[in-house]
Amino acid sequence: MARILALDYGKVRTGIAVTDEMQIIASGLTTVETKDLISFLQNYIVKEKVELFVMGLPKQMDNTPSESETMIQAFLDKLKKQFPDIPVERQDERFTSKIAFQSLVDSGIKKSKRREKGLVDEISATLILQAYLERKV
Structure with a gap:
């Protein structure tokens, strides 16, 4: 089997998470900085087999798309052109940033480390991927 790679896409930076090869x-x-995301993915896919991208799906509480969805759709077009053989699925990402930040607090990470927004983005991508895996089962 190949890995599943999840993206918590943001205007400035994107958190990335992956599964093990057994997808467990x-x-x-x-x-990574969002401007460097495609080149990062190109390099990663040379080293590791990826069978699926999971992209966060930001929604409002009333289930309508959030403002960032337009920006994400533009990126998805680039992603699909660059990697036409790797399908993309979407996963609701509501509350992932809040849960990610709270997990840092709960784990005792120092306040100075919690200010690193990249860490929150990476944890958010992991939460998106974990939710996808649980939904898939």
Whole structure:
């Protein structure tokens, strides 16, 4: 089997998480500047087999798309052109940033480390991927 790679896409930076090859465990991989995301993915896919991208789906509480969905759709077009053989699925990402931040607090991470927004983005991507895996079962 190949890995599943999840993206918590943001205007400035994107959190990335991946599964193991058996697609059982979701783990944070890294956070990259969004402007460098396609080249990061190209390099990653040369080293690791990826069979699916899971992209966060930001929604409002009333289930309507959030403002960032337009920006995400533009990126999805680029992603699909660059990697036409890798399908993309979407996963609701409501509350992932809040849950990610709270998990940092609960784990005793120092306040200075919690200010690193990239860490929150990486954990958010992991939460998106874990939710996808649980939904898939």
